[in-house]
Amino acid sequence: MILNHRIARITVGILLLVLAALVLLPGLTGFTSLDGTVNARLAVINAPIDGEIAGPPARIGTPVKGGEPIAAIxxxxxxxxxxxxxxxxxGTALRRISALERERAALVRLRNQLGERLEVFKSATIASLERELEILRKRVEVAEAQDTVAQVELDRRQQLESRGIFTRKMVEAAQAAGAAAGxxxxxxxxxxELLEQRLDAVRQGIFVLGDGQNDVPYSRQRQDEVIVRINDLTTRIAENRTRASQIEVQIGEEDRRVRSLEAATVTSPFDGVVWSRNIVSGSNVVLNNEMMRILDCRDLFVDILVPEVDYDEIYPGRQAEVRLFGRSEVFKGQVQSVKGSSAVVEMDLVAANIPETDERNARIRILLAQTALNVDFGNFCQVGRTAQVRVSKRTVRFSQWVESLWFSLF
Known part of the structure; x- marks a missing residue:
């Protein structure tokens, strides 16, 4: 038989060695995972207000741009x-302001009228007092002349008394007349002097009233009452204007709030594709209820499992190669995180299932570089596809393998 020949046996042995080398070489030169899954995060779009969906929302699989409307409520x-x-x-505050301003204007006119009446009366009083003062000054002149005549008559009688012509009684009568004249x-x-004081007081606006002169005190009192009322109205007008301004600000805020609750346009937070939706045209939504989910293709990643014995060899920052099953193209990636087998699985909202294992496997997340996959919205950015990941070793450490084997045996 042909297998009994030495050359044939040697050839078969060499082929077996080559086959074994091919089988062992990937494990010696790097780490390979065949159960990777292309994954991406999802953004949950919640209803901003209560209401009804107006118009058809974006369909599942529809590419959307950042800021593009995807639903209307x-x-x-x-x-x-x-x-x-x-x-x-x-409106009530404005009408109150108008009424108070009209009342204040009427009181201002009344104050002016009272002021004019007071000025007229003041002028008339000054003229009257000046005339009385002139009359009194004339009377003073007449009285002084009569006093002079009385003194002359007294002197004459005293002289005649000394001669025995006039009696003592006649002299005393002359003395009494002189005293009366003085x-x-x-x-x-x-x-x-009293009239001059009153005249000075009137000129300064202070009326020293006599009997029956009641007009000036009434006018002045009435004018003071009007001034107090005007000041009170001015204060009330200022208060109502302040209140109207505050209410106007509140109206603006409330109007904006009502408009925000009447209608809302939901936009996409970033460039992506509609992954799922819970609404249709005409359906009712409640505040903060989930409406749809948008696939975030900006950061694609692959989750893989590798034996935990290689944990120290794979660390964040290491380069990796990713190939989708069914495609020959190789994509560049970088190790983003490494977690042990007992680490709690993160509860991120992702589009594809995270690999599960009951063995001692480390969880590796590979962040893919920006490629055409990130804009392949028509195919959901290839999320969910199985991928093969390889992380190359820098050196082949046989000594480490022997030490591990020795530790396992003994």
Whole structure:
């Protein structure tokens, strides 16, 4: 037989050695995983308001751009009672301001009229007092002349008395007449001083009233009351204007709030593709309920499992090669994270299932470099496809393999 020949046996042996080398070489030169899965994160889009979906939302598999509308919500049941109340209160404040301003204007006119009346009366009083003062000054002159005549008559009688012509009684009568004339002069002088004081007071706006003169105190009192009322109205007008301004600000805020609850346009937060949706045109939504999910293709990654004995050889930052089953193209990647077998699996919202294992396998996440996969929205960026990942070893450490074997045996 042909296998009995020495050359044939040698050839078969060489082929077996080559086959064994081919089988062992990938494990010696690197780490290979055949159960990788292309994965990406999902963004959950929740309803911003209560309402009804207006128009057809974006379909599953539709590529969307960042900021592009993907759904519209209309809410016809928004309560406007607070807005209506604020507007009514604002209108009331404005009408109150107008009424108070009209009342203040009328009081200002009344104050001016009272002021004019007071000025007229003041002028008339000054003129009257000046005329009385002139009359008194004339009376003072007359009284002084009469006092002079009385003194002359007294002197004459005293002289005649000394000669025995006039009696003592006639001299005393002349003395009494002189005293009366002097008193009249003094009274007139005092009255003139009093009138001068009143005249000075009136010129300064202070009226020293006599009997029956009640017009000036009434006008002045009435004018003071009007001024107090005007000041009170000015304060109330300022308060109402401040209140109207505050209500106007509240109306603006409430109007913006109502408009935000009446309608809302939901936009995509980034470039991606609609992965799933829970709404259709006309369906009702509730605030913060999930509407749809958007696939984030910006950062694609592959999760793989490798024996935990190689944990120290695979660390973040190491380069990796990824090939999708069914495609010959090789994509570059980089180790993003490494977790032990007992580590809790992260609860990220991802599109594909994370590999599960009951063995002692480390969980490796490979971040793919930016390629055409990141914009392949029509195929959901190839998310969910099985991928083969290889991380090359820098050196083949036989000594480490022998030490591991020795540790296992002994």
């Amino acid at each position: 209309r809410n016809a049941r928004v309560s406007r009672s607070v807005l209506a109340s604020l507007r009514a209160e604002h 008193g009249e002069v003094e009274i007139n002088n005092l009255t003139a």
